[in-house]
Amino acid sequence: MEWTLSIPKIELHAHLNGSIRDPTLLELAKGLGDKDIINFSDVEGVILKNDRSLQEVFKLFDLIHILTTDHMTVTRITKEVIEDFAAENVVYLELRTTPKRNDSIGMSKRSYMEAVVKGLKSVTAVDVDFASCTVDTKSIVNPLLTNDTCNASTRKKIYVRLLLSIDRRETTVAAIETVKLALEMRDLGVVGIDLSGNPVVGNWITFLPALEFAREQGLHITLHCGEVPNRKEIQTMLDFLPQRIGHACCFEEEEWSKLKLYKIPVEICLTSNIRTETISSIDIHHFVDLYKAKHPLVLCTDDSGVFSTSLTNEYHLASSTFGLGKREMLQLARDAIGFIFADDGVKRDLTDIFDAATEKLDQ
Numbered sequence: 172m173e174w175t176l177s178i179p180k181i182e183l184h185a186h187l188n189g190s191i192r193d194p195t196l197l198e199l200a201k202g203l204g205d206k207d208i209i210n211f212s213d214v215e216g217v218i219l220k221n222d223r224s225l226q227e228v229f230k231l232f233d234l235i236h237i238l239t240t241d242h243m244t245v246t247r248i249t250k251e252v253i254e255d256f257a258a259e260n261v262v263y264l265e266l267r268t269t270p271k272r273n274d275s276i277g278m279s280k281r282s283y284m285e286a287v288v289k290g291l292k293s294v295t296a297v298d299v300d301f302a303s304c305t306v307d308t309k310s311i312v313n314p315l316l317t318n319d320t321c322n323a324s325t326r327k328k329i330y331v332r333l334l335l336s337i338d339r340r341e342t343t344v345a346a347i348e349t350v351k352l353a354l355e356m357r358d359l360g361v362v363g364i365d366l367s368g369n370p371v372v373g374n375w376i377t378f379l380p381a382l383e384f385a386r387e388q389g390l391h392i393t394l395h396c397g398e399v400p401n402r403k404e405i406q407t408m409l410d411f412l413p414q415r416i417g418h419a420c421c422f423e424e425e426e427w428s429k430l431k432l433y434k435i436p437v438e439i440c441l442t443s444n445i446r447t448e449t450i451s452s453i454d455i456h457h458f459v460d461l462y463k464a465k466h467p468l469v470l471c472t473d474d475s476g477v478f479s480t481s482l483t484n485e486y487h488l489a490s491s492t493f494g495l496g497k498r499e500m501l502q503l504a505r506d507a508i509g510f511i512f513a514d515d516g517v518k519r520d521l522t523d524i525f526d527a528a529t530e531k532l533d534q
């Protein structure tokens with residue numbers, strides 16, 4: 172695992188509430204258990220369970236959302252998730268989360284996102300760049316980042332950008348509200364929109380007006396696509412030409428041809444697909460065919476907490492299962508620079524980071 176840990180990595184598909192450390196979830200559950208809001212021992216078993224069907228995963232998310240309801244907790248988990256990714260040499264992270272409204276505790280989608288941004292700003296273990304400090308002078312820069320630390324390479328640094336997720340349970344109006352919020356929060360590092368949630372729920376057409384509006388306004392778009400079989404939906408999603416898609420598990424010949432023709436980069440989540448059995452066995456995973464075809468790909472965790480994985484582990488898994496060496500894995504990580512949603516300044520910085528890592532490998 173050592174070299175998969177040490178190489179710089181880019182994470183483009185990580186859900187905030189799916190990436191929470193187990194000890195934090197257990198601590199939060201204990202707190203609610205003590206207040207008799209939940210039954211701790213039942214919940215403990217659910218959190219620590221390892222094998223879950225895709226439908227069980229969504230039940231778990233409903234539980235996690237109960238544990239992370241308040242603003243303070245949202246801030247805490249954001250901070251921890253960023254620290255965890257930075258600790259395993261993730262140099263660029265696109266973190267996605269679904270803005271939530273909960274009238275009973277005075278939470279609006281905006282205040283939820285403000286709590287996320289607060290978490291981002293409260294990371295002290297590493298320097299966090301969440302709105303480009305070199306290119307966009309209008310942007311609000313993390314007060315922890317002075318101009319000096321912006322340019323210095325001595326301290327560990329992670330670029331973090333945010334994607335706002337639309338949940339497939341939402342209405343058209345709610346989805347548009349999320350897009351508007353994303354537009355208002357551009358200066359705080361929001362770069363795009365994701366469509367996610369239980370893939371057997373809802374109809375993708377419901378979200379089309381919001382996604383079209385997002386695109387018109389210059390936001391980037393990634394869609395969970397083909398996590399379950401649904402040919403019509405998959406094809407119309409591909410024809411929409413999102414900038415990236417997640418999963419692509421249940422594609423047939425025609426869908427593969429479209430994907431390759433359009434060259435849409437795929438966020439590959441190996442452990443997630445195996446655990447939820449959307450792919451029956453890793454050796455027949457579509458990673459192999461897409462990699463051989465030189466189709467744009469990026470390895471991602473999806474839900475590192477829920478699936479007890481890490482990006483380092485995903486790299487290790489791909490390397491050991493598909494027989495890829497250090498050089499090939501570093502190249503794979505580097506290729507993701509081409510599909511990130513941040514600006515060219517960030518891309519240049521990341522290129523420098525990968526140049527240095529490649530040089531080190533050559534020594």
Ligand SMILES: CNc1ncnc2c1ncn2[C@@H]1O[C@H](COP(=O)(O)O)[C@@H](O)[C@H]1O
Nearest residue numbers: 186187188189232268269336338367368395
């Ligand atoms: C396993 N495959 C998956 N497929 C589809 N959507 C998923 C997902 N994993 C996570 N999510 C989406 O992310 C939310 C949790 O993070 P946030 O509350 O947004 O931070 C889930 O409720 C679901 O909508």
Ligand SMILES: [Zn+2]
Nearest residue numbers: 367395417473
């Ligand atoms: Zn996902």
